Every structure is written in structure tokens, then in C-alpha cells.
Amino acid sequence: MVKLTPARRLLPQPPSVASHDPVPTSAGLAAPDPAAARAPDPSALAARLSAVLNQPGPRISAAVIDAATRQPLFAQRADQAATPASTTKLATSVAALAAVGPQHRITTRAVRGGDGAVVLVGGGDPTLTAAPQRPGTGRPTYASLVDLAKQTSGALTRAGVRQVRVDYDASAYQGPRTAPGWKRNYLPDGEVAPLTALTVDEGRIGGPGAHAQPRVQDPPAAAAQTFARLLKRFGVLAKAGRRTTAPADAQPLGAVQSPPISALIEHAMTESDNDVAEAMARQVAIKKGLPASFGGGAQAVRETLAGLGIADGVSVSDGSGLSTRNRITPLALARMAALAASPQRPDLRAAITGMPVAGFTGTLGPPRYTTPGSLGGAGMIRAKTGTLSGVNTLAGLAVDADGRLLAFAFMAGDGKTSVDPGKLDQLAAVLAGCGC
Numbered sequence: 001m002v003k004l005t006p007a008r009r010l011l012p013q014p015p016s017v018a019s020h021d022p023v024p025t026s027a028g029l030a031a032p033d034p035a036a037a038r039a040p041d042p043s044a045l046a047a048r049l050s051a052v053l054n055q056p057g058p059r060i061s062a063a064v065i066d067a068a069t070r071q072p073l074f075a076q077r078a079d080q081a082a083t084p085a086s087t088t089k090l091a092t093s094v095a096a097l098a099a100v101g102p103q104h105r106i107t108t109r110a111v112r113g114g115d116g117a118v119v120l121v122g123g124g125d126p127t128l129t130a131a132p133q134r135p136g137t138g139r140p141t142y143a144s145l146v147d148l149a150k151q152t153s154g155a156l157t158r159a160g161v162r163q164v165r166v167d168y169d170a171s172a173y174q175g176p177r178t179a180p181g182w183k184r185n186y187l188p189d190g191e192v193a194p195l196t197a198l199t200v201d202e203g204r205i206g207g208p209g210a211h212a213q214p215r216v217q218d219p220p221a222a223a224a225q226t227f228a229r230l231l232k233r234f235g236v237l238a239k240a241g242r243r244t245t246a247p248a249d250a251q252p253l254g255a256v257q258s259p260p261i262s263a264l265i266e267h268a269m270t271e272s273d274n275d276v277a278e279a280m281a282r283q284v285a286i287k288k289g290l291p292a293s294f295g296g297g298a299q300a301v302r303e304t305l306a307g308l309g310i311a312d313g314v315s316v317s318d319g320s321g322l323s324t325r326n327r328i329t330p331l332a333l334a335r336m337a338a339l340a341a342s343p344q345r346p347d348l349r350a351a352i353t354g355m356p357v358a359g360f361t362g363t364l365g366p367p368r369y370t371t372p373g374s375l376g377g378a379g380m381i382r383a384k385t386g387t388l389s390g391v392n393t394l395a396g397l398a399v400d401a402d403g404r405l406l407a408f409a410f411m412a413g414d415g416k417t418s419v420d421p422g423k424l425d426q427l428a429a430v431l432a433g434c435g436c
Contacts, residue, residue, distance in 0.1 A: 142258065410424045
């Protein structure tokens with residue numbers, strides 16, 4: 001079972017950062033054997049949860065299951081689908097790890113084109129970067145457009161070519177660049193870039209930076225312009241060209257690869273990165289031979305989850321959870337978390353090791369889990385958050401006071417009234433504190 005609790009329960013410590021090995025090992029929060037500990041009594045657990053659930057405010061749907069046996073421990077509208085917001089990323093991540101595999105990497109290439117052109121070919125890696133990378137940050141080494149330009153300029157120079165046009169190929173993806181159910185402000189506000197198979201630094205106008213940062217309107221064209229500037233740096237005169245499709249037998253000039261899917265998923269889960277999550281759904285579609293579109297990605301994710309036996313109660317229109325059309329039941333989310341924590345499925349572990357740790361990392365860092373009602377959950381919970389206007393969700397794993405691993409999902413809001421995420425934190429803290 002995935003280790004989830006600190007060795008010293010009364011003095012929780014920040015868990016280690018999840019590794020970026022091809023198959024990440026369990027990280028953080030350690031219990032000797034969460035499957036061997038006594039499971040909580042459902043009636044006692046219900047009494048404690050109800051004390052929070054019955055407080056005034058928007059109604060909350062909930063599911064709590066025993067992670068080892070998958071037996072239900074608590075249910076309140078657990079089989080009623082609701083808007084999952086970014087807990088959709090749990091479904092996307094589990095599907096990507098199962099279908100594509102944790103060791104898969106996404107390749108960005110440069111090849112020779114016609115009429116003296118170079119073609120920059122996108123494979124769907126949103127973390128391709130033109131920025132310098134600093135070691136020791138805890139982040140994986142992303143594919144570098146600078147390295148690709150250096151490889152390409154070297155190949156061109158050896159061939160006696162000193163001037164080129166940079167065309168670009170983003171044909172790995174099809175269909176619209178925005179999903180059904182995306183609000184009009186998402187792109188202007190920088191919540192996500194227009195979805196394409198070729199983008200640099202997630203299309204952020206100022207390069208890598210804050211999550212909500214303005215994005216370019218045409219990421220592939222912007223990538224070609226950046227690549228042309230980099231080629232000039234390495235001695236090849238270049239100008240940005242046009243959209244094209246590279247021939248299958250085009251002469252290769254260079255290639256760079258993303259970190260393994262496991263590392264991308266850990267990043268997407270910890271930071272709730274919408275661009276990476278959407279890319280993961282497209283990778284599932286490509287693997288299954290479906291169109292690399294929003295529709296194809298949604299179909300591929302659900303088919304993969306069906307193969308795992310956890311598709312009931314899942315209906316999605318995107319991979320990130322930005323779509324207001326997504327619907328997932330609390331029980332489905334809890335089952336996904338339990339499966340990803342199973343020792344029989346180490347290939348799914350990055351979906352868990354990437355989850356923020358309550359009170360310490362990512363979207364569950366302070367000020368969350370610092371209030372009297374939630375502090376008991378700090379360091380004891382790994383969970384994915386979800387936030388849209390009028391919606392808050394939380395799904396993940398907790399180890400209770402007896403050391404038993406529990407999978408849960410709490411979903412609140414109808415999209416119309418404000419929701420306090422602190423109430424969901426209190427519910428998760430109840431699980432962590434229950435030796436009942």
C-alpha cells in the first residue's frame with residue numbers, strides 16, 4: 001500500500017518531494033501497514049462526519065471507502081454525479097498512467113522541409129521550454145527548445161546550410177483548441193493556453209511563471225518564431241514560416257524529449273496544471289488510436305477507466321476539469337484514489353505521489369490545514385483539489401488514527417453560490433483523526 005503518513009504522527013513533518021524516476025516510489029506520509037490496521041466503524045465515522053456535514057452551507061456529497069478492501073464506509077449522495085472541477089485530473093492521470101505507461105516521453109522534433117525550410121514538429125509536450133533550467137529546484141529537466149535549436153543548427157551547418165525558414169507542424173492534435181464547457185475568460189485570464197500539439201512554456205507570453213499568466217493566441221506560430229530566434233543565436237539565419245505537415249520520411253535534424261509521463265503527472269497533480277492535464281488526455285487518445293481532440297481524449301480516458309473497472313459515474317469533456325460539463329460521482333473519485341494506491345498497480349502511483357500533501361505542498365499548502373478544525377489533517381492527507389466558480393471538491397487518501405488507509409471524495413457547490421473549501425478540509429481531517 002502507498003505510504004502516506006509521517007513516522008511521528010503527533011509531529012507531522014513535510015513529506016519528501018515525490019521522485020521523478022520513471023516509476024516514482026511512494027513518498028511522504030508513512031504508516032507501517034495501512035491494510036493491517038483496524039478499519040473504522042461506519043456508524044462511528046458517520047457520526048463524526050455528520051457533525052461537519054450538517055453545518056449550514058451548500059450541501060456536500062461524500063464517499064469514503066476502505067482503500068484495501070474497497071468497501072464503503074460512508075456515503076452521502078455518493079452515486080450522484082457532480083461537477084468535479086480539477087479533481088478531474090485524477091481520472092486523467094490514472095488513465096494516462098494505465099494506457100501510456102509511466103516511462104513514456106513526448107518527443108519534439110526538427111526535420112528538413114521543402115524549399116529550404118526546417119519544420120518544427122510538435123508531439124504534444126506542453127512543458128517544452130526556451131528558458132534556462134536551474135538544477136536543484138526539485139523539478140524535472142524539461143525538454144529544451146534551446147537544445148533542439150543547437151542540434152538543428154549543428155546539422156544544418158555541417159550540411160552547408162546557413163539560412164532557413166522555420167515552418168511548424170502541429171498536426172498531432174485535431175479539432176478545436178478549446179473544450180465544450182470552457183468559460184470565455186479562461187484563455188484571457190491565462191488559466192490555460194489554446195490547446196495545440198506545439199507550444200513553448202505553455203504559451204505564456206512572458207515565459208515560465210505564475211499559473212494564471214497571459215498566453216499567446218497561436219502557440220505553434222509563437223513556437224516557430226522563438227525557434228527561429230534561437231537558430232540565429234547558433235549561427236543560422238532564420239525566419240518564421242507557415243503551418244505545414246512534415247513528410248513521414250523527412251530528414252531528422254534534432255529531437256528532445258519530455259520528462260517521463262510519471263513526472264509530468266506529478267507536476268500536474270501538485271500544481272493543478274491545466275495544460276499538462278489536457279496533454280495527458282491527448283496522449284491517451286493517441287495511444288488508443290482515437291482522434292487527439294477533446295472528444296477523442298474524453299472517450300479514450302473513459303475507455304481506459306472502464307478497462308480498470310472504475311468508469312461508472314464518469315463523464316468528462318476535457319482532461320483538466322475546467323469544463324463545466326464534466327460530471328463525476330464521489331464514489332468514482334474515491335475508487336480511482338484507492339486503485340492508484342494499490343500495491344498491485346505501481347504503474348499508477350504517480351497519481352498519488354503527485355497529490356498535494358495537506359498543509360505542506362501544492363494547492364493544499366498554507367493557509368489550508370492551519371485552522372483548528374483542519375490542523376489535525378496536516379501531513380496526514382494526500383488529495384487533489386478542485387475549484388471552479390461555486391464549486392469546491394477534494395479527493396484523495398487519508399490515514400486514520402489507527403493507521404488504516406481510507407480513500408475519499410467530498411464535492412460541494414452547484415456553481416451558483418460560494419463554497420468554503422475549509423469545510424472539505426475539516427471533513428478530511430475528521431478521517432485522519434478517526435480512531436473509531
